[in-house]
Amino acid sequence: MEMQYPSSWLQGASLGERISCELRLQIIKGVIQPGIVLSENQIAAEFGTSRSPVREALKTLSTEGLIRLERMGAVVLGLTSKDIEELYDVRFLIENFVLQRLAKDPHENLVATLNKIIDKMEFAAKYHDYVEFSYQDLHFHEVMIAAVNHTRILHLWNGIRHIVLTALLVATEKRFAKHTQGAATVINNHRSIVNALVSKDAAYIEKIVEAHFEDTRKTVSDSIFHTE
Amino acid sequence: MEMQYPSSWLQGASLGERISCELRLQIIKGVIQPGIVLSENQIAAEFGTSRSPVREALKTLSTEGLIRLERMGAVVLGLTSKDIEELYDVRFLIENFVLQRLAKDPHENLVATLNKIIDKMEFAAKYHDYVEFSYQDLHFHEVMIAAVNHTRILHLWNGIRHIVLTALLVATEKRFAKHTQGAATVINNHRSIVNALVSKDAAYIEKIVEAHFEDTRKTVSDSIFHTE
DNA sequence: TATCTTTAAGTTGTATACAAGTATACAGCT
DNA sequence: AGCTGTATACTTGTATACAACTTAAAGATA
Known part of the structure; x- marks a missing residue:
C-alpha cells in the first residue's frame, strides 16, 4: 500500500500509530469510502504487518468515530x-x-x-x-x-x-x-x-x-x- | 484478584473491557493509588489472562486519562x-x-x-x-x-x-x-x-x-x- | 572510592497460533 | 421452486512466542 501520511510526523511512531494515521488519511481523503467493511487480516496484509498493530489502529479510529467496530469487520463511517x-x-x-x-x-x-x-x-x-x-x-x-x-x-x-x-x-x-x-x-x-x-x-x-x-x-x- | 465492578454491567463484555472496568474502579476508589507503575505482565497475572486484553484495557484507560503509558510501564494518574x-x-x-x-x-x-x-x-x-x-x-x-x-x-x-x-x-x-x-x-x-x-x-x-x-x-x- | 563495563531481569511492540463464533454457499429434501 | 441443514471459509478475541530496548545492579578497573 502507498503511504501518503507525512513521514516527518511519524518519527518514533509504532506500527499501530502509523497504520492509524495512514488509514485516517485515506478515510478523510475519501480513498476509503463510507460503508466499506475493513477486516483486520486484509489490512494487515496490505500493510505487511501482523494483526496486532492493526487491531490497535482500528480501536483508535473507532474511538475517534471514523469507523465503527462490529462483530464481523469494521465499517467505515468517514468524515461527511x-x-x-x-x-x-x-x-x-x-x-x-x-x-x-x-x-x-x-x-x-x-x-x-x-x-x-x-x-x-x-x-x-x-x-x-x-x-x-x-x-x-x-x-x-x-x-x-x-x-x-x-x-x-x-x-x-x-x-x-x-x-x-x-x-x-x-x-x-x-x-x-x-x-x-x-x-x-x-x-x-x-x-x-x-x-x-x-x-x-x-x-x-x-x-x-x-x-x-x-x-x-x-x-x-x-x-x-x-x-x- | 477480587472483582468489584457490577457484573450486571459486564454482560457480553470482552476480557479487555472487563479488565478496564475493574482497573478503572480500583483507580477511582483509590485502591490503586496515583504514582503506582503498572506493568502488563503483572496485571495479566493478577487477572489470570494474557497480555492481549490487558494491553487493550491499558490503552482505554490511557485515552481516558486515568493512567499514562510510558516506555516502561503505565503510571497511575488517578482521579484527584x-x-x-x-x-x-x-x-x-x-x-x-x-x-x-x-x-x-x-x-x-x-x-x-x-x-x-x-x-x-x-x-x-x-x-x-x-x-x-x-x-x-x-x-x-x-x-x-x-x-x-x-x-x-x-x-x-x-x-x-x-x-x-x-x-x-x-x-x-x-x-x-x-x-x-x-x-x-x-x-x-x-x-x-x-x-x-x-x-x-x-x-x-x-x-x-x-x-x-x-x-x-x-x-x-x-x-x-x-x-x- | 569512584567510574566504567557488562550482565541480567524486566518491559513493550510485534508476530504467530489457537479457539469460538458468524455469514455464506451449496447440497439435499419436500 | 422453496426450505433446511451442513460444510466451509472468514471473522474476532485471546494466548503464546520472540525480538529489541530499558533499567538497574553487579563487578572489574583505575
Whole structure:
C-alpha cells in the first residue's frame, strides 16, 4: 500500500500509530469510502504487518468515530460535511472555554509564542509547504489549549487532534496546489485571535473565535468536498 | 484478584473491557493509588489472562486519562479532586450545549422518557440499590445527549462516560451505606433539569444546568474523598 | 572510592497460533 | 421452486512466542 501520511510526523511512531494515521488519511481523503467493511487480516496484509498493530489502529479510529467496530469487520463511517460541521462545533466549545480562561489568567510569553507560530505559518506559505503550514496551524491552537492547564479539556482536544490535523492537511494540500492566496486569510484569522486574547473582552473573544471556526469550517469543508 | 465492578454491567463484555472496568474502579476508589507503575505482565497475572486484553484495557484507560503509558510501564494518574472539578467543567459544556439545542428543537417523547427514568431512580433509592440508582442517573443524561443527534458531542460524552459512571457508583455506594436521604436532592435536581428543558428559556437552562453540576460535583467529590 | 563495563531481569511492540463464533454457499429434501 | 441443514471459509478475541530496548545492579578497573 502507498503511504501518503507525512513521514516527518511519524518519527518514533509504532506500527499501530502509523497504520492509524495512514488509514485516517485515506478515510478523510475519501480513498476509503463510507460503508466499506475493513477486516483486520486484509489490512494487515496490505500493510505487511501482523494483526496486532492493526487491531490497535482500528480501536483508535473507532474511538475517534471514523469507523465503527462490529462483530464481523469494521465499517467505515468517514468524515461527511455534517461531521466536519459538528467537529467545528466542538472546536468552538473547547477553544472558547480556553480563551475565556486565558483572558482571566494571562500567561507570560504566550502571545509572543503565538506570534512566532503565525510567522512560521507565513514562512511555510511562502514556500508552498502545506505540510508545515497545516502543522503550525494546529500547533497554534494546541499551544493555547495546553496553556490553560486543564487536563480534561486537553484530553477532549487530544480526542479530535488527529482528525483536525489530517483534515487541515488534506484541505491545505488541495488549496496550495492551485494558489497560496487563501493563506493570507488564514493567517489574518489567527492574528485576530491573538488580538481578541489580549483584549480580554469576553464577548469579543467569543465573537472572534466563533467567526474563526465558522470561516475555517467552510474553507476546510469546501476544500475537501468541492474537490477540484 | 477480587472483582468489584457490577457484573450486571459486564454482560457480553470482552476480557479487555472487563479488565478496564475493574482497573478503572480500583483507580477511582483509590485502591490503586496515583504514582503506582503498572506493568502488563503483572496485571495479566493478577487477572489470570494474557497480555492481549490487558494491553487493550491499558490503552482505554490511557485515552481516558486515568493512567499514562510510558516506555516502561503505565503510571497511575488517578482521579484527584481537581480532576473531578475539570470533569464537571466538561460535563457542563456538553450538557448545556445539548439542552440549548433540545430547547430549540423539542423532541416528542423526551420529557416523558426522562420522567420515567427519574421514577426509576426514586424506586432504586427506596430499595437502597446504589448500582441501579447510579446507572439511571447516568442514563438520564445519556438519553438527553443522544437525543440531539450530534455525533461528535456524543463521542465527547463517550470519552468520559465510563469515568462518570464509575465515579457516580463509588460516590453513591458510600452515601447509601449510611442513609438514602441525599437521594431526594439528586432526584429534585433532575426534575429541575426537566423543568428547565420545557421552559425553553436559554438563560434559565444554563443557570439550572450549571447549578446541577456544581451540586453534583460537590456531592461526588465529598463522597469519594471525605471518606470519613 | 569512584567510574566504567557488562550482565541480567524486566518491559513493550510485534508476530504467530489457537479457539469460538458468524455469514455464506451449496447440497439435499419436500 | 422453496426450505433446511451442513460444510466451509472468514471473522474476532485471546494466548503464546520472540525480538529489541530499558533499567538497574553487579563487578572489574583505575
